[in-house]
Amino acid sequence: MIDFIPLNTACFNKNLDELDIQLLRTKFVNAKLLYMSNSLVIRIAGTAGEGVLSAGDMLNLAMKRAGHHTMLFQSYGAEVRGDGPSMAQVRVSDSPVLSHGDEVDILIALNQDAVSLNLSEIKKGGLVIYDGQPLDTFGSQKTFTPSLPEGIQGISVPLASISYQKLNSLVSKNLVALGAFSAVSGLPFEIIADIVKARFGEKSLSALKMGLDNVTAKASVTGFNLEMRSSLQEMLILSGNQALSMGAIAAGVKVFAGYPITPATDIMEFLATELPKVGGRVIQTEDEISAVCTVLGSSFAGSKAMTATSGPGLSLMVEGIGLASMAEVPVVIVDVQRAGPSTGMPTKTEQSDLNIAIFGSHGDSPRIVLAPSTVEECFYLTIEAFNIAEACQTPVLILSDQFLGQRRETVSPFDLSGLKLAQRLKPDIEELKGYKRYRLTDNGVSPLAVPGMEGGEHAATGLEHREDGSPSYDPDNHIAMTAKRWGKLELAKLESVKPVRFGAADALIGIIGWGSTEGAVREAVSKANEVGLKVAALYPKLLNPLQTDIIEDFVRPLKKVVVVENNYTGQFAAVLRSNGITCESFTLCEGRPFKVAEVLKRIEESCYKT
Amino acid sequence: MIDFIPLNTACFNKNLDELDIQLLRTKFVNAKLLYMSNSLVIRIAGTAGEGVLSAGDMLNLAMKRAGHHTMLFQSYGAEVRGDGPSMAQVRVSDSPVLSHGDEVDILIALNQDAVSLNLSEIKKGGLVIYDGQPLDTFGSQKTFTPSLPEGIQGISVPLASISYQKLNSLVSKNLVALGAFSAVSGLPFEIIADIVKARFGEKSLSALKMGLDNVTAKASVTGFNLEMRSSLQEMLILSGNQALSMGAIAAGVKVFAGYPITPATDIMEFLATELPKVGGRVIQTEDEISAVCTVLGSSFAGSKAMTATSGPGLSLMVEGIGLASMAEVPVVIVDVQRAGPSTGMPTKTEQSDLNIAIFGSHGDSPRIVLAPSTVEECFYLTIEAFNIAEACQTPVLILSDQFLGQRRETVSPFDLSGLKLAQRLKPDIEELKGYKRYRLTDNGVSPLAVPGMEGGEHAATGLEHREDGSPSYDPDNHIAMTAKRWGKLELAKLESVKPVRFGAADALIGIIGWGSTEGAVREAVSKANEVGLKVAALYPKLLNPLQTDIIEDFVRPLKKVVVVENNYTGQFAAVLRSNGITCESFTLCEGRPFKVAEVLKRIEESCYKT
Amino acid sequence: MDKKSPMDYRGAKPIWCQGCGDYGVLSCLMKALSDLNIESRDLALASGIGCSSRIAAFVKCYGFHSIHGRALPIAMGIKLANPQLTVIAAAGDGDGLAIGGGHLPHMARRNMDITYLLIDNSLYGMTKGQPSPTAQKGVVSKTTPKGSPEAPLNPVAMALVYGASFVGRGFPGKPDALVDLIKEGISHRGFSFLHILSPCITFNERETFRYYNERTELMSTDYLPDDRVKAITLAMTEDKLHLGTFCKEERPVYTDYGTDIEVMERETLIKKLYERFK
Amino acid sequence: MDKKSPMDYRGAKPIWCQGCGDYGVLSCLMKALSDLNIESRDLALASGIGCSSRIAAFVKCYGFHSIHGRALPIAMGIKLANPQLTVIAAAGDGDGLAIGGGHLPHMARRNMDITYLLIDNSLYGMTKGQPSPTAQKGVVSKTTPKGSPEAPLNPVAMALVYGASFVGRGFPGKPDALVDLIKEGISHRGFSFLHILSPCITFNERETFRYYNERTELMSTDYLPDDRVKAITLAMTEDKLHLGTFCKEERPVYTDYGTDIEVMERETLIKKLYERFK
């Protein structure tokens, strides 16, 4: 651990007098802290239709196969083929990649506009691969020389002309660019070639090759060596949505019902292919209301069941979720959040569905909300979600988001040996005599009979009911049953995974966050600790109910708590406050994930005397 | 003001040492405090189908016509004709009736069970009118003598036999009982007779008369004189739902779209008859999703528009409400809350839809929430709702509840002369040149063109958009537009009605509540003040956004704040806490309104040293 | 398996008004179940919200009395989870044709093996008498004080056009035919749509038992339910309402698809997936 | 009123893929509007969400690009508020027949004076190609990797059974007929349902321009659109898809009702109401 190195950022341009000296010079950094020493960020930019996303995907995979940890982040418009700008950014490192990367080392610009649009985000010392001979609308060649600021190197490759020569169309510009990138960066050509061949066939290789050959000199790229390593062969490249789908399979989901919606659709698409292989079923329903009711029906009939949607679909599901609360049906509902409100910005990330997740149904309607932070957690927390749903007979929502759901990163194969799957509490023979579906028990969980069980016949209902399920308007009964339903959330607090803490052990400044912001916050905290700032962070995975005791323990020694989230109103900060936690709110509402520098700046600002 | 009279309630049975003496001996009671000096509570009880509700309704009207302030409260099951218990309770007083009455002075029991079921709520010194000669299922007469505790008087009237003799059926038991009640209580017979005649025709009078004649002695009824007075002839008897509907008419609503649901249906039914008379339209849509979208369309086309529903319908509307937020469409949505979650207890009251009202849609989706407390406020706040909706171009929700919506009470004719109706900000000719629907303005409100205006053509949209309405995924635009939408809530804080304060001016204990609990809290606070407790209460009418400065002013001098609400989790308390107000939560979740004594007890408990 | 009697299917005590048509529907259903000798434990009955939907609790079985309009998706979920169960869905005309009307076409085109009882009293009973999608034009009610301007829907013709593989109509005033219809519907492998006329004696002064007794007639024995277009023509033009089977078609049910896939262990699949993502 | 040209209705620049059928729908709509000489300011166009629904912003008018499936209720609200406006609703096949399918029957039975463009590409374009309610059975897609087991719906037959007072079909590959159809639909007083076949060139390999060019034919000039049952039979049995008007019926529209009431001032009404509640 290095002692106090002032960073050249906002806080350290201030007079030392303005800083709260107490908050500086930590030496006790939590062992759990992940730290990224060295990384490289490559961005492919262009417009939708130029193959930006597929190039990014291939490059990402190639990086992993070359032995690097990677993360792929994509940003694109909502039109199927519009001419909105689009980009794919790959960040590689020796250690697991925590965030998508604040600045770009290498920009691969598939068209002219892409250069100017992305210039401001290129690092000093960075590199731009651009098309110096683009074709105009009539197919004749122009010349183009971007004016690059000092310190940024440019390499011209005739992407359009080569693509046009080779394939008589512009669709291979991205492949030419990948070839050129291989030449420039030293990323082994065979790795890319294999991937391209597998996807687009032998024919496409020529474009790739022409790109490679066109670049003569290997440019120096900020010292990161992209040559082949032997490590990481066993690792996987997965998106959050894929990991989540695999988690559902591992948990034993039997029925998935859903309705297409960006950015959640690929969960349904993944499961449509895979779930039948383990005897499950996937159905594309006529809307989200049908989807949520279908999974309720399936769970009632004894199967683990899940649906996945995004904001607009979740809005339609809240009545069904309320029914699951009342009738005590275990179901898992995934919300891959996107920027709202209403249709909003369907392809952009945001964390603004926390309120509806916790408070979205009418009545006092208990439900459990979990939020994974990484692709790996998408797997494990989904299993957790099914476990809690079964254990508490309650709907469980998983809040992912566009950034987490669609980014692709290296993860280790999951540890399947240690998996514990919660079994539904079923009535025994004794219980089935005069069976009462909603029997009042100590922890609120009543044995749940499923069709096929003799003697377990009952009517599940959304009406307030007595222990036997018959409707009741009796005051005492209503309060007893309400207490039963809410009591089960206490169980969830105990059963569920605990918040994750990282950063200085002697922290006086604390960050609390949830979900996909964790990576950027980890990097920021580690950088802050590196310069001696006494900062730590807490990431609860269970957002409702809150494990308040643990959060309070974290907060107690702190002088300031800042809640970081990707929305406008600071939804989690408000929830924490209503639970008695005093905190400031730091939000970003631009449809994109946080940059590390933004979080770091906020941490530093917290060091000012107030 | 009387000085410190210890009440015989919990707190004053305690040793004085345990009490926080500071909190006692107020003399400065706010002038606004309403105080009920003297009242009488009559309850008619029976099962659905015995005419309990219609008897209650007629009795209530008769009381008003006899010159008394009244309130009618009803409690019944959700089955159309089940055999669940049912009751109607009329409370009369010299001054406006604040709550439905904790205890019963006179019980009119239409059947045997009704006696035992209601006995515990009869006051010492009270009276029971019962059927001493009920008929069994074969129509032959039994005898029945209830065992009444000491101090409760019984009067037997052969309700069933008379009804059977007169009309060959049991349907007139309620009329016989009303006749008997008139004899017992001194309520002028002609008043009831007029009402019965108007509703059921001349023929029915004989049952009423037989009831009257059957009772010989006039019983003494706790000293409340029910004889005719000349006052209140101009006053009206209205339910909250009726007053709300009239408020909508006064505000100029032109389109009402709704779907039947207890306890909101009567708003649609009322308007179906009345709205066409002022050129408006009412449509029963195929579901609540259609209803909310229909009113959005109508408002877009330039008409004031409203829908009304209860919890389950509100759950279905949240996507549409989010669209109204995003597309900035002024609409009014009424939620007459009932006990939840899910289908819950459709005929029972609860205040558990606050969370969904404030937080119910996905995304950061601003909306305004208002809550009236009395029948009169149902009128005025509905007008307010339309005004704010137009002024802020935002959806406005009105939270009523079953208790408020269906209770019937005496109100003065509304003051129509002072009504101010907000006009929608329309673009002028200048603005219509290059019209931008979502132009960024200082207060966030953009001039809104309606169909028919030349040059005002535009596309309203739920996608994030630029000033001209065109979709945009630009980060800066998203943040600017989000800030615009939320900024309008600041306007609402200024424009809207202010919280109501009542109770001791030097209060150290404060109650905060919302909606229909106000009456019981007013009574409790006045009683507490009467015995010298330094208590006051604050009722914000605007629940979202909160006028935090006013609430803080109220809270600042207090030692304790208790938030009173009719739900399980203390939803408003949580909202207040998330806005920085420290408070305790006092909730009731039994599907019925608070009793005054319950609130009073809680106030007294707050006086213990802690 | 013991032979069942209708009383073996008795669940909670019904709370309908005396004389409500739904009593007849319930007893015909219980009779049909006993004739088919279905085990209560293997029977699931999903319903929405409304007077008629209360039926889910009145039959001894695995009942799911859900939310307004959602009987069909709940039933579908049950069937998907366990195709071995006999799955019945019950809904009122408001429940099934207004708020829940969007689900019906899809259940039919999927040919989900569900028997759907659409219990039609031409109004919203539970909320006290508002006109439903099958209410006659001109009906006066509290929401249509000058008479409803909306034309009624034709549920049988709709189900036929949607492609329901079994479509019929019944009326508890003619109970034998209704019992037979329910039996046929349950026995039919595929989506069976049963339009059941069930008078509301409390709010409906028009569509009464008497009205339907006069205006219904049993389907002629000559009629073969083998032609969808003919059935539609009949449903669109009938003067008297026909009771019986309009159309019946054998075709694979939704849950027949995908059963030919070889099933593996979850862990095996996940490990296979690893290969794809390396 | 000046004579309009189609270009006078140009709104925002379309963002559809090049070659998308929706371009043709848009240009036919603009031509129809100009032929009818409708003022932009008196035209409202409500749509849902989907590629096709983007059309609301591409026509110069009062557009409301709403939420998925809700074009019809939004349009209904507009019409109720201001019956003078020309109101068009536009929806995709997913938008209008899946999530929004529950609204259609009711708009038809109300005979709301709205022209409804159901823009059908047999899939969900915006979300990248999942099968829609009109997709053929067996279609392979990412959500149906083994082929969809669901039979397609027949939108024309459905609209006819619902009682839509004008029902027709068009295809931008045969633009003159489509322009005529839209004109007829708009001119028709009542609910006009127009089934418009609009190929998605990006995701649909089956229902292409070529496919529809071959499989559609103009309605024979002999055909009189005066008989609903005949029209249904045609729609249920047609081998080639007919372009033109299937059925047309004059009957009062929803907003005709209740117009005979004498209107008073709000204050007058409220004071009258006082009397009732004394």
Ligand SMILES: Cc1ncc(C[n+]2csc(CCOP(=O)(O)OP(=O)(O)O)c2C)c(N)n1
């Ligand atoms: C979302 C929602 N909206 C409205 C209601 C109120 N509601 C209960 S039953 C019912 C309709 C009943 O009519 P129908 O379905 O025909 O059944 P019936 O009572 O006539 O048998 C309605 C509107 C509800 N429970 N939930």
Ligand SMILES: Cc1ncc(C[n+]2csc(CCOP(=O)(O)OP(=O)(O)O)c2C)c(N)n1
């Ligand atoms: C409530 C909701 N669910 C899902 C979506 C996602 N979504 C957007 S468009 C669309 C379907 C598009 O298909 P279609 O209506 O046929 O229109 P097309 O794009 O084919 O023209 C879906 C499912 C949404 N926006 N809102």
Ligand code: SF4
């Ligand atoms: S209201 Fe009508 S439908 Fe409901 S139970 Fe009574 S008779 Fe039956």
Ligand code: SF4
């Ligand atoms: S995806 Fe299909 S429907 Fe959508 S714009 Fe492209 S071609 Fe048209």
Ligand SMILES: [Mg+2]
């Ligand atoms: Mg009904």
Ligand SMILES: [Mg+2]
């Ligand atoms: Mg489509």
